Structures are given as C-alpha cells and as structure tokens.
Amino acid sequence: MKSLADRPVNPVVGVPVSHESAALHVTGTALYTDDLPIRSSDVLHAWPVQAPHAHARVTELRTAPALGVPGVVRVLTGADVPGINDAGTKHDEPLFPSEVMYYGHAVCWVLADNLEAARLGAEAVEVDYEPLPSIVTLAEAIQKESFQGDQPTVARGDAGAALAAAAHRFSGEVEIGGQEHFYLETHASYVYVDESGQVFVHSSTQHPTETQEIVAHVLGLTSSQVTVQCLRMGGAFGGKEMQPHGFAAVAALGATLTGRPVRVRLNRTQDITLTGKRHPFAASWEAGFDDTGRLVALRATLTSDGGWSLDLSQPVLARALCHIDNAYWIPNIEVLGRIAKTHKTSQTAFRGFGGPQGMFVIEEVLGRCAPLLGVEPSDLRRRNFYNPGQSTPYGQPVRHAERLHAVWEQLLGGADVERRRTDIADFNATHRHLRRALGITPVKFGISFNLTAFNQAGALVHVYKDGSVLINHGGTEMGQGLHTKMRQVAATALGVPLANIRLAPTRTDKVPNTSATAASSGADLNGAAIRNACDQIRDRLAEVAARKLNIHPDDVRFDDGIVTGIGFSDEGIPFAELVNDAYFQRVSLWAAGYYRTPGLHWDAARMQGEPFKYFTYAAAVSEVEVDGFTGAYRLLRTDIVHDVGDSLSPLIDVGQIEGGFVQGAGWLTLEDLRWDVSEGKRRGRLDTQSASTYKLPSFSEMPEDFRVHLFERATESGVIYGSKAVGEPPLMLALSVREALRQAAAAFGPGGRSVELASPATPEAVYWAIDRARTTSREAAKPAGMDAPVPSPVRAQ
Amino acid sequence: MDATQITVNGQVRPCEGISPHLRLLDWLRAEGLTGAKEGCAEGECGACAVLVARPDGDGRTRWTSVNACLPPALAFDGQEVVTAEGLGTAAGPRTAEHLHPVQQEMAERGGSQCGYCTPGFVCSMAAEYYRPERDATGSSEGVETGTAVVGEEHASDHETGPNGFDLSSLSGNLCRCTGYRPIRDAAYALGAPTDDDPLLRRQDRPAPAARPTQAAAGGSRFLRPGSMEELLGLLEQNPDAQVLAGATDAGVEVNLRHSRPPLVLAVDRLEPLLVLTLGPDRIEIGTALTLSEVERGLASRVPLLNQLFPQFASRLIRNAATLGGNLATGSPIGDTAPALLALDASVVLASAGGEREVPLAEYFTGYRQSVRRPGELLRAVHLPLPLAETTAFYKIAKRRFDDISSVAVAFALRLEDGVVASARIGMNGVAAMPLRALRTEEALVGRPWSEETAAGAAAVMETEGTPIDDLRATARYRSAMLGQSVLRFYAQTTAAPALEVTR
Secondary structure (H helix, E strand, C coil): CCCCCCCCCCCCCCCCCCCCCHHHHHCCCCCCHHHCHHHCCCCEEEEEEECCCCCEEEEEEECHHHHCCCCEEEEECHHHCCCCCCCCCCCCCCCCCCEECCCCCEEEEEEECCHHHHHHHHHHCEEEEEECCCCCCHHHHHHCCCEECCCCEEEECCHHHHHHHCCEEEEEEEEECCECCCCCCCCEEEEEECHHHCEEEEECCCCHHHHHHHHHHHHCCCHHHEEEEECCCCCCCCCCCCCHHHHHHHHHHHHHHHCCCEEEECCHHHHHHHCCCECCEEEEEEEEECCCCCEEEEEEEEEEECCCCCCCHHHHHHHHHCCCCCCECCCEEEEEEEEECCCCCCCCCCCCCCHHHHHHHHHHHHHHHHHHHCCCHHHHHHHCECCCCCECCCCCECCCHHHHHHHHHHHHHHCCHHHHHHHHHHHHHHCCCEEEEEEEEEEEEEECCCCHHHCEEEEEEEECCCCCEEEEECCCCCCCCHHHHHHHHHHHHHCCCHHHEEECCEECCCCCCCCCCCCCCHHHHHHHHHHHHHHHHHHHHHHHHHHHHCCCHHHEEEECCEEEECCCCCCCEEHHHHHHHHHHCCCCCEEEEEEECCCCEEECCCCEEECCCEEEEEEEEEEEEEECCCCCEEEEEEEEEECCECCCCHHHHHHHHHHHHHHHHHHHHCCCCCECCCCCCCCCCECCCCCCCCCCCCHHHCCCEEEEEECCCCCCCCCHHHECCCCCHHHHHHHHHHHHHHHHHHCCCCCCCCCCCCCCCCHHHHHHHHHHHHHHHHCCCCCCCCCCCCECCCCCC | CCCCEEEECCEEEECCCCCCCCEHHHHHHHCCCCCCCCCCCCCCCCCCEEEEEEECCCCCEEEEEEECCCCEHHHHCCCEEECHHHHCECCCCCCCCECCHHHHHHHHCCCCCCCCCHHHHHHHHHHHHCCCCCCHHHHHHCCCCCCCCCCCCCCCCCCECCCCCEHHHHCCCCCCCCCCHHHHHHHHCCCCCCCCCHHHHHCCCCCCCCCCEEEEECCEEEEECCCHHHHHHHHHHCCCCEEECCCCCHHHHHHHHCCCCCEEEECCCCHHHCCEEECCCEEEEECCCEHHHHHHHHCCCCHHHHHHHHHCCCHHHHCCCEHHHHHHCCCCCCCHHHHHHHCCCEEEEEECCEEEEEEHHHCEEECCEECCCCCCEEEEEEEECCCCCEEEEEEECCCCCCCCCCEEEEEEEEEECCEEEEEEEEEECCCCCCEECHHHHHHHCCCECCHHHHHHHHHHHCCCCCCCCCCCCCHHHHHHHHHHHHHHHHHHHHCCCCCCCCC
C-alpha cells in the first residue's frame, strides 16, 4: 500500500460496527480492574486517611491504634517507601505527604483483610496537624501572586497599538468553572507480586507506561520489573492520564511489603476529593474590532487554577493559549498565561485539555460584543473565520481553512437556520414567558500532543499459523472505541475479515514506552503503528503468494481473507492457507510496528512552531428554550457537522461526537464544583463531592432532537486511512448551547445589549441573566452597568 | 425459619452469616456477579440497577428495577433477582451469544461506550420492556440509526417512544460517554416481548411472598417482623432501631456516612403498611408502599401528586422509596412534603400503645425533627376529600430528571366565581423543615384570582421562609423562585392550555 491515507478496495475501516466489547458490556461480563480482586483470594483492601485541612503540616502520625482494629494488616506511610516518594514525574507530588496541600489529601493508607476493617483502621489512625494559611480561590491566588510553572505568552503583531487604533474596543472579565470527570468507574488498581518478583499492576490508567515508571520509582525497581495492564476503563476523559499512578503505587507498595494482592479502589467520595479536575480559569480581555466587525486585536490574560501541584497544568495552559483563536483570524494578539497554585486537588487533563477554556474566552468575547457591534453573533463569527493562507498566532499555517467555511455552510443549510430564525421570532413574539434562541459556534482544534516527543506509538501484531490474528498496541480503551478502530485497521491492512482479528489488553510488556492515550491521538498514532506492523507482515506474505500465483508481489491483493492477484477473478488463496505456507517457508509471521508523526516542531519557550499534524473542524447549532420564571431551559435541538476525515468507524465517531457534545454541555450549563471558601473549619473542602450534589447531564439534558453529520469527502492526507481524530473536538461544540442561552436571556430584554452569563449557565445563572436583561429593559436609557463590556477607556500601553 | 437465600438469575444462592449492612450490590459482586457496578453508592447513577420480582396485584409479578447499592442483601431474603448476566449471554468459551432484545438493541446501536453503566441501563430498560401497561403497537415504525440519519426520527415526542417506552424509566441511570441518543434509540426500537419470553411469563405468577427474616452478624441484627404487633413491640423495646423500607435514604447513610445501626427492622412487605384505600371523604395511603405503587394505585386521581411523581428522584428510587420514608426522615428538601401540605394531609402515627392522627402541618418541628415519639411509626397518610381543583407542583433544580430541589412549591387553590376561596401552599428548601406559606395564603384568600392578586401574593411569597445560600442555590434565587412560582401558577391557570406550560 502506498500512503498512510490510501484505502484498499473493500476496506473494513469506514464500516459502521458496534463497539468491539458491546456484547460483553450489555451482559455485564466485560471485566474492569476492580472486577478482578473478587476472583482472587487473600486480597488486602485499602482505605486512605484524608486530612481535614486545606493546608497543614503533619506533626505526628500515630498508626498503632489502627493496627489494633481486627483485620488491619498494615498502615502504609512515607517511611515505607524504598524508592522515591513521588506520585508524579516532577517531584512535586509526594505520595505520602508531610505537608497537607488540600482538604482530603491522603496522608497514609490502611490495608486490611476487608474494606470495613480498612475503613475502621483509617478512622483509628491519629494524626496531629498544624494548620497553615491556605489559598482556596483563584482571586486569592492572583492577589497573593501564588503562581507555579512558567508564564508563557502567545503573541503576534502589536496588540497594544492595534487596540488603540481600533474603531471599537471592549473589555471584560470572566470566570470559567472546572469540571469533575465523573467517569462511572472510579480509580482502581490491583497489584500482586508475580513469578520471580515481577510486580504485576492492573490499573485503570490511560497511561500504562507512566504508571509503570512511577510504580518502579516508588518501589526502587527498574521498569522491566514492573508490568502494567489495563483491561479497559469505565471512562477516563483525561482523568486517568496522570491521576492513577499514585493509587497504583500505593497498591504496589502494599503488595511488595505484605506479599499479598492489594486492591485500591476509590469510592466516589474519595475519587472526587482526591483526584484532579478540569482547570477552572479566570480571564480578562480587551478586544478591538474594525467598522466591519473584524477582529483587529485581542489582549488577554488567562489564569488557570492548577491546584496544589503542576501535574499537567503547563501543557493544559499551552493548549488553552493555542486555542484562544479558535476559528478566527486575529492579526494582533497578545495572550499571557499563568498557573495559580492553590490548596485544592491538582487539576489535570480533561477532554480538550485547555482548548475548551481558550475557546470559551474568544466565544465569550464575540457573544458579548456582537450586540454592541450591531451584528448578529453567528455573522460576526463567520466574518472572522480564518481564510486559506493565514496562520495561527503561534505560527502554524491553517491548512484546509476552506473546510471550516464549507462545514459552516453545510451546517446552516442542513439545519435550516434561516427558516428557524423566523419561527423563533414568531414564537418569542407570542410567548410572554418563554424565549427561544439559536447559538451557532465553530471549532478548530489542533491534533497532536503539543510536546513533540509524545507523538510516537508502537504495536505488536501476531499472525498465527491458522490465520488468526492477535494485535496489541500502546493505546488504552476507555470507551472511546479505540480497540474497535484498531481491529478495523488491522483487518483492512491484512485484508481479512474483522472476526479474524483479536485484540489483547494493553500491557507494558507487549508494547513499551507508550504515550498516554490522550490528545485525541489514540487512533492516529496507534493505528499507524498497527498499519506499519501489518504492512510488514503483508509484504512478506505477498512474496509468498506471488511465488505461488506466479505474479509480481506488487500485484498481490488481500481482500476479505482471500489472497489473489490484481485482475484475478477466480483464483485465490485463503489467507490461512497462505499463512501456513509462509510458516513452512520460514517467513516471520509477526511484527512490531512503530510510528512517529512527521513534520512537528514546537518551541515551548517562544510558543511558536507547528505543534499540530492538522486541525479538526466542526460546527454546531443549538436551539434552546428558556423559561422566564425560573431560568430553566430545554435543549430543543442540536445539529452538528463534524470533520473526522474519512471516518475509520462511523458509529464510533458519531458516538464520540454526541458524547463529547453532551459532556461539554454539562460543563457549560450544569456541572458546578463548589469549594468551601469560608474561613471556617471546612475551608477548602469540596462541597460537591457526590453524585447527589454534583450533577451530570441525564436524559433530560440531551438535545431532544440530535442530528450529527460527518463531513464527507474529507480524506486527510498523511493520517491513517485518511481519518481524523475525534475524541476531544466535539466537546467544544457545546459552546453553542451557552451562546444560545445568552441570546435567549437577552431576548427577554430590548436587544442591542451585551448579556453577561455566568458559567456554568445553571438555571439560576440564566435567571439572573434574564433578570439583568429585563432590568436593562426597564432602564433602557441607562448605560450598561459594570457587568457588561463597555467601550474601553483603558489606555493602550 | 428457612435459611436465608436469594434466587439470582434462577439460581438459589444461600446468604447465611452476612452482615445486615452488606448491600445487595456487594453481595452480588462477592458471588461473582460483577456486572452490576458501584458508580456512586447513593442511588444517583444506576450502574448497580437490577431487576426484582415484586407483587403486582391479582397474583401477578412485576419486574421492578431497583438500585442494588442501597438496600441490604438480607432485605431480599426469599426473593428473586435478575441481573444483566441473567438476561443474556455473550459469546465465550462456554457460552454462545444469546442476547436479550434489550441487550441486542443496546449493543447494535452504540448504546455502550465504556460499558460501565451499561448493565444497569439494561436492567432499567428491561423493566420498562416488560411493563404491562406499555403499548408497543407503534413499535413497527422502527427507529433509524447509523451515521446518515442519526437522531432524525425523534423530533416528535422526546420522552415517549413510538413503542410506548417511557424514557423516564431511565431517569435514574447516568451515562458519561454516549450523550444518551443511542440509548434512547435502543429503547425506542424495542418491540413487545414474545409470548414465550420466560421473564414475561414469570409476571403471570405471584411474586415470592414476604417471609420473616432474622439474621445477625458483626454486632448488628436484621429482622423482618411478620406482623404489625411484632413490629410495634420491637419498636417499643428498641426505639433507636433503623426502620427500613426502600433504604433509599438509610442506604446512603450506611454507604457515605458509615452508619451501622445495631438493629434494622424491615417493614417494606408488611401488609398493614401497604394499604391504599379511596374512601368517600379521604384517601388513605400506606407508608410502606413505594412511590411507584402509589402512583399506579392512585391512577391520576390526585393531579397534584401526579405532577409530583415524575419529578421525585428517579424511577429506580421511586420503585423503592416510600411516603413513610420521605416524611420520617424529615428532610427540609423532601419533595412529598410540600405537595402533601398543600393537600392538607395528615399522618397516622402508630405505636404499641395505639394510634394518633396529626396534621402534617403540625408534624415537622425542626431540622429532621418531628412530633413522632420514640416507638412510634408512620403507618399511613390521609388526604381529605374533595381535593382542591386548582393545583400545581413546581420543583426548581439544576436538572429536570433526578435532582434534589433547590426549592419546591405546591399550590392547592379553591376558586369560587373567580375568587380564591381557599389556598394552601407547601414549600421546601427555604427553611429547616417543609413549611406552609401561611402569609401568602392569607394574601390570596378572599381576593379575585387576578394578575394583581398574583403579583401581590408573589411579593409576599418572596419573603416566606428563611432561605440560605448553599451549593444548590443562593438564598436570593430561592426567594425569587418563591415569588416567581406564584406568577407562574397564575400564568398557567389562566393562559390558553398548553401554550405557556413549560416542563
């Protein structure tokens, strides 16, 4: 096969198939990490001792009382660590801390014969704390200049001069809430010491290699002595990229010290209070427009709440800065990013990885400025789209910018936007207490890890003598359908039916040195690696077939389990037969595949380069109906056009788009993390630490009418079978819901006014936006209050 | 006494010697049935849902979906439970693939991504699949799925399928991956069960009878008294015993707050607590009936309660939760109290010494406090007849399905010639206990039901209660919602039907 993007005839990729584990899922027989200990004996259960302070020094830790609880076997403390006491890679996340850095920080772990005993043991542990001053909110951190990591700037042109010269200038501030991952499966690890001292770790991890490395350094072992396996995850969304390592290390430490298998499975409360979340952000901005509504300048400061340690906060911030442009050409721009250090969980990766927060800011700018410019918001957006030949503020050409325009046109036409605008105007004119509105927003999302080195992958493909195929790759399955796609890739590359391909769980002793399954890159990277391995095997088999068919190897075709020559209509060799022949000719039937994304470069210090292989484009239109009495709303309909290249697996891709969208809508409208910010005893405690207080979208929040279309004839050159990544981009399409709510709230007032809408846009937030719109309506002559962006009096610097 | 045992997927499994606090979910998983998962341990996510055979009148059974994470396993002594594993099998070394229709639709239509919530969804969906009242005659219309036409078939009625599938049957199940559309498609694609479907046929026979259970382990006892006398006697001797019906609140206490009461008294199958009688001047509702049973039993006779039920938690919770539990816990945000206050309900308190009836308006005395004395049990709720004609129940929450109220308000008005003859308004979420809005009622009675009266009453209503800021809402929003509820009620009772009605 010639290029990575080319497909053979009758490819198995592109066929809509169900998730490869669907039958196991629906019958309850798919196994997850915590389904394993039940099938073993002699397992120890773990319970953490969580500190009741946002910030404190541990002055005394008395574990002896716990050992008096029947069933308690051991209490793990920092003194037990033979290697490095660090749950991360930056030496800023002690696994067993002597300084409590957030409310609920685990200071030690109790191991017992059963979970009840472990819990009672944890209650019996006596800890003395010396409370220290704490920083809980972003505002406090900014005021006290509590920052961590670098403070990068993305800049192009002269934002200050362009703002000074702009026909229209506006400014504003906005706070963006965080988001709890709330994967249905909480963190779980199960570790035992295997034959000859191998530490075998089952972990619900997106990043088995890093879990392996951290377990190894905590135990003082080499990576070769630790094997990590991930069967599958019950959801991850970025929350299992960095966070699982410490829990695996606790279990591994317990297993090596006691000689018994150890299970660490967090209950929901522990999971929410111990693990990081999507970064909350605060942003301040100044934007300048010309008389035609074109952005001429943007100056902004983005401050993320990184929590107590860096974790992934730096790359998250980098991606936020690299996505503040979203789909828009901004000739003069200067955006400063910084990471607050607060006494909270260490915020981490979450689907979109800073991209959503960056895009939020520019969509906020456009949504708030459109009425003041007298331009319909979606027109304002369209006017500012990138055109072919333009490049991003960080210097990457926006390849296929025309596709953005095509996606937009297809969306507006297909969703019947023009007619529906008329219908909505009629509806609003005849309903005193209800308002409907459309929000239309685009997405341009860069695909690849910002850090170039992560853009590599490996795979292992075995063909057995009977023609069956076993594949293994470095990516993990968290529900996104990666394994389904990888089976389709292998079946396509080898020209065999899908049923011939079995996929074995992800293990570090099969494929080493893998990158996290993250950044939407799982299929791109691992698919290409599998393709590479399959191509090696197929090329060898082609020679065997060519000899048998008496043709040139280039003319051998593999299709649906039959190997034949180009143009042959009746003659063919069954794949299994060819494989068997190859074996007897002593031809290797397995191969290791490898892939590195070509052409990437990134200078993190200057924030310039071409970090992304390509951009994914998409757009959504959402229609909402808002109730003026309560601010409650319904999402009546959402239409999406999404560019996934040539889809590897359409059912899977549509599932990612729909699921990502609803998850984004949850972040923007419903999911509300509340920390205790009082000076009281519970300062720093997360108040929303359960499913009853932290609400995810349910059936009642999905778009009642949901129409997703994959952009067609979208072959992406240089990517596995012409496809594009799909994991993260759709989440940001939910900004269309937020913008629709803003417009619906505005429709209760006279129009022409900028509407401030808090985030998340809960019914209460929408109610206050309506209230402001109505108040403005009653006091129409007064200038906009301090809440609204106003023509800025700020002098250019 | 028979050995304690539970029939799971047709197989009898002994459960001797287990703790009274071991949840059904944990027991199932320890038995190797790991399909049901713990997602939240408080009945919010439904990953633990299973089916249980419940009595359905006339010697019939109804497959009922319940959360397995909340009730103790011992509460299912002698009963029949079906899990996702029992509905169908995947292909494996020892099994051929044989999927239940619900599983088939979920698998084919992309209804599972990570799969963790899926067994619970399958069980909730199966309960609705077998619901006797479901009319599947429209199911032949079919539901399209795939990539070209995703979602386009469902614009008409979002929450009821062409096959009679009630989407709210899945209101207690959360999925974090799919965005729900393929699950809805799967639900709406289901036909009727075939006549030889064993679970359908099982519904034609009685559910297992309740039987007295006695068990003790780890310093705790579990008792299922066989009679009211026995129960009240035990309560008299053990006033601190945990009275357990659906365990939807007590189970959360066990799981999240680690309560381990030494004595658990199961009352959920005790006949005198399961009455539902419609008399000439009152309706009597037994306190151990589940809300789903009350809903079916009343059959829309009380419109205000009819508005309440779909907004009360989720189907999974309503299949277990009881009026008795909701009132006995005395939560300031319990949702039945505002409606019952508006309906002028009273409660019957029973003890070994006899019974007394107390108006609900005098029942609550403070935060989770009531006039109920040690040894007393809520036996029944009385609703006086005739009912006020003009009623509404408004629940203000972040999420429409399965959320906790920021504020809930129930109105019951009697209008005579356009004048408010009587008004009762119940509220929650604005004080330490559910309250009547007495000053607002006063502002309404005797006045014409007009925009002016509504505006005046709304201004009074805004000042009712003593709301606070918390994670659900600000005090300011709560007060605003009280006032807005009056305006909304006025708009709804006077506008052209259907036009201004919001969900």
